[in-house]
Amino acid sequence: MAGPVERDRAALSRPANPLPRWLVPALAALPVLGLALFYLWPLSTLLARVVQPDSITDALRTPGLGRVLWFTLWQAVASTVLTMLAGAAPAYLLARYRFRGRRALLAIVTVPFMLPTVVVGAAFLALLPNSWHGTARAVIVAHVFFNIAVVVRLVGAMWAVLPHDLSAAARTLGASPLQVLRFVVVPLLRPALWAAATVVFLFTFTSFGAARLLGGPAHPTLEVEIARRATQLGDVDGAAVLSVLQLLTLAVVVWWSARWQRRSTVHFVGNSAPRRAVSARERRVVAGIAGVTTTAMLAPLAVLVSRSFRLGDGWSLHAWRTLGAAEVRPGLSLGIDPLASLFASFRFAAVAAVLSALAGGLSALAIASARRHGKLLDVGLMLPLGTSAVTIGLGMLITFDVAPFDWRARWWLIPLGHTLVATPFVVRALLPVLRSIPPGQRDAAATLGASPARAWLAIDVGHIARPLAAGAGLAAAISLGEFGATTFLTRAGRETMPIAIARLLGRAGELPRAQGFALATILLLATAFIIGVAERQGALDARSS
Amino acid sequence: MLAVRDLVVRFGDRTVLDRVSLEVATGEVVALLGPSGVGKSTLLRVIAGLLTPDAGAVLLDDHDITTLPSHRRNIGLVFQxxxxxxxxxxxxxxxxxxxxxxxxxxxxxQRVAELLHLVGLDTFADVPVTKLSGGEAKRVALVRSVAPRPAVLLLDEPLSGLDRELHDRLAGDLARLLRASATTTLLVTHDHDEAAGIADRIITL
Known part of the structure; x- marks a missing residue:
């Protein structure tokens, strides 16, 4: 039934100054072409390999596969449960209380999530005693550290809008603090708890960097096993089967979790603002949680830095001084040049930042300007986000090996892989900005004599300059730390920092280990610096949402 | 009997309650009248145990319950x-x-059905509370607090935000329900007619 009001609204949503029809296709052309060439094609090559029945049975019959699957699953479940438990206290604290240093604590909890997995792995190698190296618990502890941010952000966001009086009402009805938690708080937080658990499960199920460094050969996750088969055993078919198996598992988990989460969103009424701790007991609880959280989040990083200065029983700058030398001793080479990896990484990061900003900027503008197929474009361009980095790398490795597409040895394939991984984050950082532009602004420009295309250029494009710079920074940080895809695309002499760190830490001897910690320290500082700058531009929230 | 002795509550430098004392006899319905911002809601929160006073005491049947946690007080509170x-x-x-x-x-x-009948919402047991109208929600909130048979029932502006007709009808319902259950009640309101219609006694803060 279209009443007069309905018709008015329809008239309002049909702009008097439509954008040219060619604008959206023109914007989307380059990103879509890039996606088709460097993502969809490799992925279909991967699928085509798997369709042959021989490779499926061969891959699934290999001894040890059951063990890999079982370990991947149980460590992911254990990591998820422990992360939820460990994240509950800081999430509660940050959502419910106002205290000095609250913003700093939020940053301390959030930053590890954005650190390269290799840095986190190196930090826990430095922190944990040798008896823990190569164990499942080392992998799980690192996963908890890494993913606490997910719980704090997702669960905390919902906890922060629960009215204080809802718990108060339960208490006046005779509920003890534990009963309030069990019968009121947890049921109300359930959608956020599910969302956080799903994200953590997905991250830990597909863990690569931390698992590879800490789990050792005895505890490979599916992701590590895929890389091992493809790059060490040369069993590309087997790796392809496993990566498709993983893709299917992830799809099932996401579908299943989305079903559970489908609930009507509740609109809460009442004050939920964080408040100051009043009683002495409350103040002790706040200080306690804040202290333990800060220590737990900073200790691994602090130990990582300090271990780069230790050789034998004493302090030494030797690891840092010899970082530029490929030789440990005259005539004895390591085969990697740590300092060269630094320059390679920064070069790739710069290229990836430019490419991601270009692809992400064009994509975001196209999605925001599209009136009909915007959703399709959005979902399509986000696809690489749902694919593990190892799968992306493997797909590229097996696709670009036939002339005239034999690009495996080309240096630019590495930053291109990084661009695939980073672009979705740039898009996510830009879209909210574009969508918040009041529609009246373009109309105002039109009344001032600007053509629709001109107005769009001035308003929409003008608005994303700053967030685009932040997005490029984010892409650079992601590129610096990217490990999964790079593992497949790296070539001797062009190792990136994460690759060099993993190799150094995998060697026997004190010096390479200390050099690995030194290089990880550089990567840690570079990433933290870029994230810090990007956060000032407001791009940080986009990545965690 | 509920008694409040020399209650003091400060928020920072602001003294919200300054040596407030009052008594409510068992089975009595007392209305607390006063303009907004005078600390009426704060007083209810202290009695319910949701807020610790800076000084003074809350007594229930001559037992000092000032430091007893809310859930062990058996005092119900209907929120505004x-x-x-x-x-x-x-x-x-x-x-x-x-x-x-x-x-x-x-x-x-059994008890839920009984209470729903009392407020004329017999068929509502399985309805989600998000689907209730303003007046229905008020009635549900009221019987929710009455259900565990509290020793004292506190009502914080229980009829605010309703249109006149609904307000008057609910005020009648409320008076009837409190009389029938002989519940010791302290009611906060800024509406003099409402206070006079429901309460045995009015205290102005």
Whole structure:
């Protein structure tokens, strides 16, 4: 039934100054072409390999596969449960209380999530005693550290809008603090708890960097096993089967979790603002949680830095001084040049930042300007986000090996892989900005004599300059730390920092280990610096949402 | 008997309650009247145990309950904005207090049905609280607090935000319900007619 009001609204949503029809296709052309060439094609090559029945049975019959699957699953479940438990206290604290240093604590909890997995792995190698190296618990502890941010952000966001009086009402009805938690708080937080658990499960199920460094050969996750088969055993078919198996598992988990989460969103009424701790007991609880959280989040990083200065029983700058030398001793080479990896990484990061900003900027503008197929474009361009980095790398490795597409040895394939991984984050950082532009602004420009295309250029494009710079920074940080895809695309002499760190830490001897910690320290500082700058531009929230 | 002795509450430098004392006899309905911002709601929160006073005491039947946690006081509080649990149905909201006491399902269902009948919402047990109208939500909030048979019932502007006709009808219902259950009641309002219609005695703060 279209009443007069309905018709008015329809008239309002049909702009008097439509954008040219060619604008959206023109914007989307380059990103879509890039996606088709460097993502969809490799992925279909991967699928085509798997369709042959021989490779499926061969891959699934290999001894040890059951063990890999079982370990991947149980460590992911254990990591998820422990992360939820460990994240509950800081999430509660940050959502419910106002205290000095609250913003700093939020940053301390959030930053590890954005650190390269290799840095986190190196930090826990430095922190944990040798008896823990190569164990499942080392992998799980690192996963908890890494993913606490997910719980704090997702669960905390919902906890922060629960009215204080809802718990108060339960208490006046005779509920003890534990009963309030069990019968009121947890049921109300359930959608956020599910969302956080799903994200953590997905991250830990597909863990690569931390698992590879800490789990050792005895505890490979599916992701590590895929890389091992493809790059060490040369069993590309087997790796392809496993990566498709993983893709299917992830799809099932996401579908299943989305079903559970489908609930009507509740609109809460009442004050939920964080408040100051009043009683002495409350103040002790706040200080306690804040202290333990800060220590737990900073200790691994602090130990990582300090271990780069230790050789034998004493302090030494030797690891840092010899970082530029490929030789440990005259005539004895390591085969990697740590300092060269630094320059390679920064070069790739710069290229990836430019490419991601270009692809992400064009994509975001196209999605925001599209009136009909915007959703399709959005979902399509986000696809690489749902694919593990190892799968992306493997797909590229097996696709670009036939002339005239034999690009495996080309240096630019590495930053291109990084661009695939980073672009979705740039898009996510830009879209909210574009969508918040009041529609009246373009109309105002039109009344001032600007053509629709001109107005769009001035308003929409003008608005994303700053967030685009932040997005490029984010892409650079992601590129610096990217490990999964790079593992497949790296070539001797062009190792990136994460690759060099993993190799150094995998060697026997004190010096390479200390050099690995030194290089990880550089990567840690570079990433933290870029994230810090990007956060000032407001791009940080986009990545965690 | 509920008694409040020399209660002091400060928020920072602001003294919200300055040596307030009052008594409510068992079974009595007392209305607390006063303009907004005078600390009426704060007083109710102290009595309910949701806020610790800076000085003074709260006594229930001559026992000092000033430091007793809320859930062990057996004092019900109806919030101005109801604060019904959005994840529970009407029946589950009303039965919440009985469930906390560990009562079995059949007893809870029985009492819930009884209370729903009392406020004319007989068929509402399975309705989600998010679907209730303003007046229905107020009635559910009221019987939810009455359900565990509290020693004292506190009402914080229980009829605010309703149109005149509904307000008057609910005021009548409320007066009847409080008389029938002989519940010791302290009611906060800024409406003199409402206070006069429901309460045995009016105190101006």
């Amino acid at each position: 904005d109801e604060q019904l649990f959005p994840h529970l149905s009407v029946g589950q909201n009303i039965g919440f207090g009985l469930r906390m006491q560990g009562l079995d399902r059949t007893h809870i269902a």
